[in-house]
Amino acid sequence: MTAPTNDARTIANLLEVLDLDASAARTTEDIFTGVSHSMPTGRVYGGQVLSQSLVAAERTLPEERIVHSMHGYFLRPGDATQGITFAVDRIHDGRSFSTRRVQAYQGGVPIFSMISSFQDEDPGLDHAEPMPDGIPDPESLPSDDELIGRVHPITGRLLSERPADIRHVTGPLFLEVAGERVPQQAVWMRMRAPMPDDPRLHRAALAYLSDMTIQESILRRHGITWQTPGLKVASLDHAMWWHRFGRVDEWMLYVQQAPNARGGRGLAQGRIYAQDGTLMATVAQEVMVRVPEI
Numbered sequence: 092m093t094a095p096t097n098d099a100r101t102i103a104n105l106l107e108v109l110d111l112d113a114s115a116a117r118t119t120e121d122i123f124t125g126v127s128h129s130m131p132t133g134r135v136y137g138g139q140v141l142s143q144s145l146v147a148a149e150r151t152l153p154e155e156r157i158v159h160s161m162h163g164y165f166l167r168p169g170d171a172t173q174g175i176t177f178a179v180d181r182i183h184d185g186r187s188f189s190t191r192r193v194q195a196y197q198g199g200v201p202i203f204s205m206i207s208s209f210q211d212e213d214p215g216l217d218h219a220e221p222m223p224d225g226i227p228d229p230e231s232l233p234s235d236d237e238l239i240g241r242v243h244p245i246t247g248r249l250l251s252e253r254p255a256d257i258r259h260v261t262g263p264l265f266l267e268v269a270g271e272r273v274p275q276q277a278v279w280m281r282m283r284a285p286m287p288d289d290p291r292l293h294r295a296a297l298a299y300l301s302d303m304t305i306q307e308s309i310l311r312r313h314g315i316t317w318q319t320p321g322l323k324v325a326s327l328d329h330a331m332w333w334h335r336f337g338r339v340d341e342w343m344l345y346v347q348q349a350p351n352a353r354g355g356r357g358l359a360q361g362r363i364y365a366q367d368g369t370l371m372a373t374v375a376q377e378v379m380v381r382v383p384e385i
Contacts (some may be wrong), residue, residue, distance in 0.1 A: 098283035104128065106287070108139060109146050109194050109295055111177065121179035123147045124279040127171040135169025135202070137326045138302030140195050142295040144205045147177035148191035149291055150220070156189055156209040158294055160332045163205035170217035173197050207225040218280055219334065219370035220362065229279035229366075229367060231343045232258040239265050255300055256283050264307050264316045274312035274349040278304050282340040297363065301331055301374045308349040309380055321383035327356065330375045337365040355381055 111123040125143045127135050145158060169175065176196040183190040188210050195203040235257045236250035250257075260277040262269035280300055286292060306324055315322065337343065347361040361374040 092144070095106055096284070097251065101252060102282060102284040102286065105254040105282075105296065105299070106292070109142060109292065109299075110142060111150070113147055113150065115176070121147070121151050121181070123150065123177045123179070125175050127169065127173070127175065128147050130171040132303065133171055135171050135175070135287055136302070137165055137329065140165075140169060140175065140203045140300040141205070141302060141329060141331075142299035143175065144177060144193040144203060145295050145298050146291070147179050148205075148207050148209075149181050149295075149341065151181055151191060152189055152209055152241050153293070155315040156211055157290075157313055158207055158333055159210050160330070161205055161207035161298070162330045163203060164328045166205055166257070166265065167197075167202045168325075169195075169202045182206075187213060193242045222364040222368040222370070223277070223346060226277055226344060227260060229258050232260065232279065233292045234258055235263045235265075238263065255280050255283055255303060257303065259304075261311075264310055266316060266318060268311055268314045268316060272312055272314045274308055276304075276308055276311055276347050278345045278347065279327070280304075280345055281342045284340070286340045288337070290336055293336070293339050294333055297333070297337075297372060298331060300339060300343075300345075301361070301363065301372065302326065302376070304345065305347050305361050305374060305376055306357070306378045306380075308347040308359050308361075309352050309378060312318075312349055312352070313382075315380075315382060319382065321381075323381040327377045327379055329331060332373045334372055335365075337369055342366040343371065352380065354380060 102344055108128060111125045113123050115122045115124050128139055130136060135228060178194045180192040182192055190208050193205045194201045258279040344364045345361055349359050351358045357378050357380050359376050364370055364371045
């Protein structure tokens with residue numbers, strides 16, 4: 092039997108993380124447990140707990156009721172070496188919409204809290220902000236891990252272990268800030284290997300990806316790299332709206348901007364497009380940014 096490639100292994104690991112265990116559930120409670128990615132920082136990646144919380148909520152709903160929005164708060168740093176417990180509250184089930192609240196716990200205290208809304212497919216008005224013109228094709232750009240690996244092999248290896256292939260249009264912020272100091276950027280992304288066809292997995296994986304790089308529109312405006320000594324960045328909250336279905340194992344463009352930064356916080360917004368221009372989702376996140384001597 093042929094051994095799986097590194098790309099296939101990263102996707103297998105992601106699917107394991109998203110495959111929550113329901114054995115802790117009781118008759119009157121919707122309780123699920125999950126594992127975490129191993130992280131060099133020791134902290135749970137925010138996109139992971141976002142996607143797991145969505146999976147937990149979806150476990151309490153019929154497949155035809157589809158997520159359209161979520162609003163969550165990161166309450167405490169998670170420990171990547173420990174499991175996570177997800178408790179789901181069935182707040183509302185109507186004719187067309189359902190609402191779920193999910194609390195993610197470690198050590199008996201909540202680390203993340205989310206409310207999400209689901210809807211049956213329904214015809215109606217339809218328009219979308221178009222994808223920006225003049226964006227280079229993803230195949231013409233080097234992947235971040237390839238680019239960084241040339242000058243920083245250890246960081247390049249760590250990037251290659253994540254399940255997503257990320258390609259910055261203007262270059263990543265690991266070592267330098269290329270181009271103008273502007274509060275926007277565009278990033279191509281896709282999963283490194285094919286995913287199962289289950290639409291719920293693709294929507295959960297899109298939530299997983301939505302937390303990657305969005306903070307950088309704030310840093311880019313101020314010429315700050317991820318290597319800045321003493322830099323501290325932490326997601327405070329996260330909102331996401333799913334508009335149209337798209338596969339996450341095909342190229343997507345994440346267009347990001349930061350309209351404001353003040354008081355040690357920055358606001359980042361993003362739109363995720365399929366390569367054919369279909370607007371898949373909109374994202375907003377407020378981020379704590381602390382830089383020494385500022």
